[in-house]
Amino acid sequence: MSLFRGAKKRPNVVPLMQKAVLVLSVRLFFFKSRSCGSLLPLAGQSRPSPLRARPSAHRPVPVRRGSAVPAAPLRPAITMENLRNANTRFALDLLRRFNENNPTGNVFFSPISVSAALAMVLLGAKGNTEAQVLKTLHFDEVEDTHSRFQTLTTDINRSNAPYLLRLANRLFGEKSYSFLPDFLTNTQKLYGADLAAVDFLQAPDEARKEINHWVEEKTEGKIPNLLSEGSVDNMTRLVLVNAIYFKGNWAEKFTEANTTDMPFRLNKNERKMVKMMYQKKKFRFGYIPEVKIRVLELPYDGRELSMIILLPDDIEDDSTGLRKLEKQLTLEKLQEWTCAEHLHSTDVHVHLPKFKLEESYDLKSDLAAMGLLDVFDSGKADLSGMSGARDLFLSKIVHKAFVEVNEEGTEAAAATAGIAMLCMAIEEDFNADHPFLFFIRHNPTQSVLFFGKYASP
Structure with missing residues (x-):
C-alpha cells in the first residue's frame, strides 16, 4: 500500500507535499499531499464513491515506456517476455535486500503485488520520478508497460481456473481532493482500480478501518489490520491498495x-x-x-x-x-x-x-537502496500525473504476506x-x-x- 500526503501552502514558498499511501494486501504504499488548502468538496455524496476528477486541460501525453496505451502494440510476445523478466529481476532484488536485513530469518512476499502497486504509481509519475520507478522495476526495457500488465492480470485472474487466485486493486482518496481524469480513467481501465472517496481529513481512523476491511475481505480474512493505528492521518490524500490471494490444492496431495x-x-x-x-x-x-x-x-x-x-x-x-x-x-x-x-x-x-509464514515489511528503505528516491522526497517527487500539480509524495510503503503449506x-x-x-x-x-x-x-x-x-x- 502507498500513502500520499500534502501540506499547507505558504506565501512565496514551494508548497509542502501531501501524503499518499500505497497498500498491498501483500503490499502497502502511503501517499500524502503537500498542500492541504483549496480542497473542493464533492457534492451529493452519501457513501464512499469514486472521487471527482479534477477538470484539467491535461490530456493523455504521447506514449512512453511508462505511459498508458500505445497506438499499436509492439511485438506482443517479446514484450510480455520482457515484462516477465523485469518482474523476476525485481523479485530477486527484493529477495537480496530481505536476506541482507535478516540473513537467517524467513522471507515471504509477493513481487507481482509490489510491482502492480508501483505500476499504478508510475501512471502518475513524471520526469526523474518516473525514470527512477521505471529503472527500479526494470521496466525501462519494457514497451507499453501498463497494457502488458493488464494482459498479465487478466491471464492470472482467470475465473474458471481449478485454483482460487485473486489480484485486486483499489484506490481510496480524500473525498475533497481532486484528481486528474486521465489518472482515474487509466487506473480503472488498466488495473481495475476504482477510486472510492473516504474522509482522511476529518476521520482518518475510520478511513483506515474501511481500507483494512477491504483488504481482509479480498484475502479471505488472512490479512486483517494491514494498516496499523496512526499509519494514515489528516494529511493523507490517497491510498493505493493491491491485494493478492491464492489457494490451491496439490495435484498430488500428501497423506x-x-x-x-x-x-x-x-x-x-x-x-x-x-x-x-x-x-x-x-x-x-x-x-x-x-x-x-x-x-x-x-x-x-x-x-x-x-x-x-x-x-x-x-x-x-x-x-x-x-x-x-x-x-x-x-x-x-x-x-x-x-x-x-x-x-x-x-x-x-x-x-x-x-x-505457515506471515511476514510484514516497510519497503521504503529497501526501495530507496534500489534507487527509488525522489518519490519519497517532498521536495523532489513529481506525481503531477495524478493531480496536475507537484503536491503529492510517497510517505510509506508496507507489504504484508501470508502463506500456509499443508497436506x-x-x-x-x-x-x-x-x-x-x-x-x-x-x-x-x-x-x-x-x-x-x-x-x-x-x-x-x-x-x-x-x-x-x-x-x-
Whole structure:
C-alpha cells in the first residue's frame, strides 16, 4: 500500500507535499499531499464513491515506456517476455535486500503485488520520478508497460481456473481532493482500480478501518489490520491498495497419516521439530551440480501453477546453508535451473515440512537502496500525473504476506543449456529438513507470484 500526503501552502514558498499511501494486501504504499488548502468538496455524496476528477486541460501525453496505451502494440510476445523478466529481476532484488536485513530469518512476499502497486504509481509519475520507478522495476526495457500488465492480470485472474487466485486493486482518496481524469480513467481501465472517496481529513481512523476491511475481505480474512493505528492521518490524500490471494490444492496431495514429527536443521548446530509431510510420487526434478542444489516442482490442480523448491544438498556455511545459492541467484540462473528442459519426471521421495509464514515489511528503505528516491522526497517527487500539480509524495510503503503449506495444498495472500546436469536415477530423494528457497509460479506466463525462504520453523 502507498500513502500520499500534502501540506499547507505558504506565501512565496514551494508548497509542502501531501501524503499518499500505497497498500498491498501483500503490499502497502502511503501517499500524502503537500498542500492541504483549496480542497473542493464533492457534492451529493452519501457513501464512499469514486472521487471527482479534477477538470484539467491535461490530456493523455504521447506514449512512453511508462505511459498508458500505445497506438499499436509492439511485438506482443517479446514484450510480455520482457515484462516477465523485469518482474523476476525485481523479485530477486527484493529477495537480496530481505536476506541482507535478516540473513537467517524467513522471507515471504509477493513481487507481482509490489510491482502492480508501483505500476499504478508510475501512471502518475513524471520526469526523474518516473525514470527512477521505471529503472527500479526494470521496466525501462519494457514497451507499453501498463497494457502488458493488464494482459498479465487478466491471464492470472482467470475465473474458471481449478485454483482460487485473486489480484485486486483499489484506490481510496480524500473525498475533497481532486484528481486528474486521465489518472482515474487509466487506473480503472488498466488495473481495475476504482477510486472510492473516504474522509482522511476529518476521520482518518475510520478511513483506515474501511481500507483494512477491504483488504481482509479480498484475502479471505488472512490479512486483517494491514494498516496499523496512526499509519494514515489528516494529511493523507490517497491510498493505493493491491491485494493478492491464492489457494490451491496439490495435484498430488500428501497423506496426512504420513506426516510425522522430524527435526529441521536451522544450521549446523541448531534443530527444531516440525511436522514433516511425506509422499513418493512422480514429480519434475533436477540437480544443479555447480551450486549443489536439488530442484523440485510441485504442481497444483490443473498444473497452471506450481511451487518450485530450491534445496541445497546440505548446510555448508555457518548460517542457513543458502549463502552460495543466494549469491549466484540471477534471472538467467533461475530460468535455467527451473526450465522444463532441465527438469525430468521421476519418482521422488519428498519430505516437506508443513509451515505457515506471515511476514510484514516497510519497503521504503529497501526501495530507496534500489534507487527509488525522489518519490519519497517532498521536495523532489513529481506525481503531477495524478493531480496536475507537484503536491503529492510517497510517505510509506508496507507489504504484508501470508502463506500456509499443508497436506492439501497452499494458501497464500501478498524466469544455458548444459550447465545443469540431470540425475537420471530411477528414484530421487528430496528431504527438505534444512533451509530452502521456494516460489509459486504461474506457468502459462512464467510469472513469479510469491517468493519465499523457509529457514526457521
